[in-house]
Amino acid sequence: MTRSTYSAALLGLRRSALAAGVVLVLASGAAHAQDGSGESTMIKLIRGLIDSGALKPEAGQALLLEAQREAAVARPAAAAGAIAAQPGDVRVPYIPQTVRDEIREELKTSVMAQAKAEGWAAPDQVPDWTQRLRVQGDVRVRNESRLYSDRNSDIEVDWARINTGNGYDVNGNTNLGLPPLRNTREDRNNSWRIRARLGVVAELGEHTRAGVRLATGNDNGPVSSTQTLGGGLAKKDAWLDQAWLSYTPVQGLDIIGGRFGNPYWSTDTLFSNDLNFDGLAFKYAYPLGGEGLSLFATLGLTPLEYSSDGFPNTSQTKMKSENKWLNGVQVGADWQFGDQQKLRAAVGYFDFRNIAGEYSQPCALYAGADHCSSDWSRPAFMQKGNTLMLLRNIALDPLDPANTPMPQYVGLASEFELLDLNLAWETPTFAGYALRVEGHGIKNLAFDRNRMWSRAQGGIVTNLGAAANGVAGPQDIQSGDMAYMAQATFGQLALKQAGDWNVWLGYKRLEADALPDAYNDSNFHLGGTNAKGYYLGSSYMFDKNVWLTGRWMAAKEVTGAPQSIDVFQLEVNAGF
Template sequence: MKLKNMITTFIAGVFLFTGAAYAGDVDILLNKLVEKNILTKEEAKGLSDEMKKDGEKEKKVTAGAVKEGFELPKWIKNTEVKGDVRIRYQSQDTDNDGRVSRDRGRIRARLGVVSKPNDKWEGAIGLATGGSDPRSTNQTLENTFQTPDIRLDYAYAKYSPIKSISIMAGKIANPIWGTKDLLWDTDIYPDGLAATLNFKVKDNLEIFATPAYFLLDEYSSSKSDPTMTVLQSGIKTNINKNIDLKFAAAYYNFSDMEGNDFSEHSSNSNTRISETNNWLYEYDGITLDGEIAFKLSEKIKLVESLSLFGQYVNSDADANNKGFLYGFSFGDKSIKAAKDWQVKVNYRKLEKDAWADFLPDSDFYSGATDVKGMEYELIIGLAKNITLGLDYYHAKPILGNTTRKEGLFQADLVVKF
């Protein structure tokens, strides 16, 4: 009798946890128990009927919960996890520097979470490989399988009172628009506060503005903490169905830059005071960015679009205070699938005191100022969210040792998810 009770309890538990989907399997089990004379036909039928009644009750409870609005919280539904992995081969060779060419394997891994608890608020956290350098998330493969560091890449809160206005604070994605990386390395996530304002004037014309306030450093023994204030404004327009134009101008105001050395992340290429090795200038200035894109005729199936772009900067330093970049790209407008491709070529020149030397692209002559040269880039789509990129930089100093030319080649495999 004890055995029969144990078997009955076990079968009831199986049905309870597996549900109606396995009801047929339970009936087969009951028939086998009848054949073995463990249960009578009447006992098996009674047990089957009772379990089916319990199953119907469970269905009604579940259906009622759904009908009453039982569901996952909205913020969970509005949470997105994203990231990418990049595998890189890099070769770097600088003439007359007393060193051999350097070949490296490097990786980058990034993982981020973006959540919207409601229609107006957004919060995000991102992690990435790399060290303390704000211009690099690369991890060189070295030191006998050493485990790489993972650091906070970004963390911000964003409030959008209306569709056309957003305010964000924290360690944020750079809100300043630029056609290329003459002025800002794309790995930099500035610390501070910014707003983006976008207004559609008419169907083919949009104006935008971006005020921002960034914290550059904090000194416990001084009130003179260096900061950066930016105001950028611009337009975006469709001249016709085949031509798009975007243009922006910005003013940068740096505070308390003079007299600081910025030794942690400076490229040491700006002018310094010889006695103290501190900076001589503030680097206030104006910048211009522009791009015009042409959608080519459908008859030219190989090339979807062609664009021309440029950047310009002029600081308030007494001399060597200008910089510019111009270039073109052609191919597919964006890389979304296999066989998509894009070529980019640009020439740049950044004078010694045109710009603060802790901001430019660190791949172009280690992010220094007082340099000029070319960049050639090819990106090929291997599959959806998978690309192969080939990038080559050729640069040299403008005023310094002009024989120290540098060639840098990078081959990148990127997988996004």
């Protein structure tokens, strides 16, 4: 039995008890006013209750006799000049105990019969833990088309696939095959895709909560929970999307650990809307009295990767721990002023520690070695756009140097320390509509072409232009350290009821090394960096908690070979 059903049952019981109380009060009051027929109002009321079945005939007859007796006593008294009842006076006649007991038992029997017929549950029959759980989730059904320009370069290496395999042999004498390549010219129309998420939040105590959520997804990548349909009608996967504990020691402070939703205020320019965070976060909010101003701050400690405890597998000497982290801090303010004006601003610093690639010590793979010292530094997940470098310093076979296989992995050439600025302004307009204008700017403070070239020891493999004098150098790295987004939204900013709608228009520009390409939106330019373009969309809520959304994203490369990708999505979303 749900909590709402139980509440309705309890309300019905209270109403029945109230009705019985009204009968008793009326039966005990001085309701002896008569109409033209000579019968008092009380007598008529009792007759009506008997006729409707609300009172059994036996109990009703007893009340009738008592009412008639009271009326008979009242008439002579009035005729003899008795003092008339004044407004507010109450007569309390005697009601036999047997009659009161019978009414009570009749009411109890009637209510219990109704409870049994409708499946009510008594309070002590509902487990306490069910009242502390809240189930929440959403379902999305999407039709998606990906449209590529015929002018796109047809040589777009899928470096992520290389990193998950045994590497790619870059020696043309021992490998004549091409590396795995991305699709860049053939459209993919009308792909049906779904997303489903189901979670439970438990109120464990006055200060502690816990949450668990499952979600769909094509793979265990961090930036998308979308699952492509088809596949021979095979069953779809479900992943552990969240698992967290939250503790609130004082009002305004929330400490959360485990795997949880994005703790920072951000747009999908930096962090995908589907991205969850591992580790620990401290969130604090502080309202400044009645001035309409409040402050907030977030500190996050997120482990991105741990190097294997057993690396290298075939060596008695194991490598020291090499761990990758994201440490972030953000502070901001909310200000409500004027005629429902809202302004929000935040500045953040995000330090991605130890995620840049390292050039390895010489490794003699030809002699049977199965690893190089920097293999750990390849990213666990990547999309596309960042400047990449070869990681392995492969020693040549002295007996046949020209034919030495050279299977390579790639890593990030740049380090990333991000300065992040977010702004949003909301204002009412007319007819209940509102306008929101927002902007997001990011600068990679650690971007340095000379350091990138030195780290790679010349082994840059992406975002490298043709050398002017035939000798490549750091000046030929075609990259940048800035990203920004601007968007305007008009309509009902939060869809709440059927008929609500909004529209939005925005522009993004993400230079190649402005931010790590692994964690941002996977839809615009199909994910990653080195992309710029416009996007627009609209949503319409056509039923409670159900809405239709359509969006168009047109993006192309910032630098390098042509890569124009348009994405159209039409979807129905439902939340519960």
